[in-house]
Amino acid sequence: MNYLDNLNENQKKAVIHKEGPVLVMAGAGSGKTKVLTTRIVHLIEKGVPDYNVLAITFTNKAAAEMRSRVNNMIGDVSSFIGTFHSLGLRIIRExxxxxxxxxxFTIIDSDDVLSIIKRILKDKNLDPKQYSPYYIRNRISFIKN
Ligand SMILES: Nc1ncnc2c1ncn2[C@@H]1O[C@H](COP(=O)(O)OP(=O)(O)OP(=O)(O)O)[C@@H](O)[C@H]1O
Ligand SMILES: [Mg+2]
Known part of the structure; x- marks a missing residue:
């Protein structure tokens, strides 16, 4: 298992941890992504089907980085490695x-939302100065949350 060789002791502990969750808190550039990607490789090497591994991040950039590091270690995998948003989209599509x-169906962004609210106000002959589209958008978001 040479992929474990260039980890320090704490990284190794997090990578080979078995049952239950493991939380890694460490500073910038200290090797967190290395832990995550090596852990994915380790799980797959230990027999977890690659399609049962889910890796989610905040940004596309971080997701691409994770995928490329995993690929460099064990080649192409069918694990889902992506953002929260792309996971949400995948679940809705399925x-x-x-x-x-x-x-x-299409996903609308926050500008599309404003245009739709403005159109509804117009349809209903409501004054957008009195009924601020921004306020309505925030209220809808708040209520949904
Ligand atoms: N144990 C280690 N020994 C040597 N180099 C390491 C070790 N762990 C990580 N590195 C290297 O340090 C650099 C930073 O690692 P990594 O990207 O995993 O850190 P990070 O905590 O995710 O960083 P960031 O906060 O920027 O996301 C990388 O080049 C990585 O290969
Ligand atoms: Mg990182």
Whole structure:
């Protein structure tokens, strides 16, 4: 298992930890991503099917970095390595019928949301100065959260 060789003791502990969750808190550039990516490799080497590994990050850049480091160690894997948003999209795509959506549904961004709210205000002859589209967007978001 030469992929464990260039880890320090604490990194190794986190990588080979077995049952239950493990939390890694460490400073910038101290080797957190190395732990995560080596842990993915370790799980797969130990017999976990690669498609049962889920790795989520905040940014596309971090996800790409994780995927490329895993690829460098064991080649292509079918694990999901992506952002929270892309995972959400994947789940909705797989379950669009349960959600009463068409298979060709689209995701709207916050600018699209504003345009839709403005259109509704216009349809209803409501003054956007009195009913601020920004305020309505924030209220909807707040209520949904
Ligand atoms: N035990 C180690 N021995 C030698 N080099 C290491 C070790 N752990 C990590 N590195 C190297 O240190 C650099 C930073 O590691 P890594 O990217 O994993 O850190 P990070 O904590 O995720 O950083 P960031 O905070 O920027 O996300 C990389 O080049 C990595 O290969
Ligand atoms: Mg990192």
């Amino acid at each position: 379950n669009y019928e349960e959600l009463n959506l068409n298979s060709n």
